Amino acid sequence: MYKEALENMPLSQKVEEIKSGENYTKIKDLPKIYLEAVIAVEDHRFYSHPGIDIIAIARAIVNDIKAFKLVEGGSTITQQLAKNMYFTNKKSFIRKIAEMFMAFNIEKNYNKNEILELYVNTSYFGNGYENIKEASMGYFGKEPKSLSDREAIMLAGIPNAPSNYNPRANKELAKRRQEQVIKRMIKYGYITKQQANAILYRKLRLY
Numbered sequence: 414m415y416k417e418a419l420e421n422m423p424l425s426q427k428v429e430e431i432k433s434g435e436n437y438t439k440i441k442d443l444p445k446i447y448l449e450a451v452i453a454v455e456d457h458r459f460y461s462h463p464g465i466d467i468i469a470i471a472r473a474i475v476n477d478i479k480a481f482k483l484v485e486g487g488s489t490i491t492q493q494l495a496k497n498m499y500f501t502n503k504k505s506f507i508r509k510i511a512e513m514f515m516a517f518n519i520e521k522n523y524n525k526n527e528i529l530e531l532y533v534n535t536s537y538f539g540n541g542y543e544n545i546k547e548a549s550m551g552y553f554g555k556e557p558k559s560l561s562d563r564e565a566i567m568l569a570g571i572p573n574a575p576s577n578y579n580p581r582a583n584k585e586l587a588k589r590r591q592e593q594v595i596k597r598m599i600k601y602g603y604i605t606k607q608q609a610n611a612i613l614y615r616k617l618r619l620y
Contacts, residue, residue: 414511450569464516497535539579554620
């Protein structure tokens with residue numbers, strides 16, 4: 414599966430295809446708090462692992478064994494990027510192995526900021542929004558760089574389950590997910606409890 418994917422389209426070509434998209438957004442044009450929220454909720458060891466997170470994988474294996482099925486993937490941002498670029502959401506051990514090989518390949522050829530930039534530009538945010546700019550414009554009517562802290566954090570939580578966590582589908586679930594993201598941000602030192610309370614106090618207006 415891994416070799417077949419690269420034979421169909423080499424990694425460098427795939428990356429160029431993504432970057433040439435009309436709504437591609439460079440990392441310098443994304444709010445710092447949005448990027449921190451993504452890392453906190455998706456892969457808090459992102460800047461220290463080589464593409465896979467052994468600790469997260471071990472935890473996922475234990476939970477999968479307990480459930481007698483694939484319930485938790487332990488995927489890093491790099492693995493999720495690999496899936497976004499080449500694979501499907503269908504859960505299987507073969508796909509997970511291919512995803513790991515692709516993640517190593519991505520990490521070998523691109524730095525962490527490039528990987529994070531590609532990830533947010535290939536993530537699905539619900540309602541047909543295929544990247545961060547489409548989601549920002551679609552939900553809030555503004556460019557990503559103009560997002561408020563509350564808006565940015567809400568967007569960071571959507572890709573985990575786009576049909577459930579996008580604010581148009583279910584405002585209450587979207588709010589709960591936002592609170593989960595904020596708790597992770599507090600836990601990993603990105604914001605304080607006081608800052609979190611101030612962010613949640615602000616009113617959220619959808620476009």
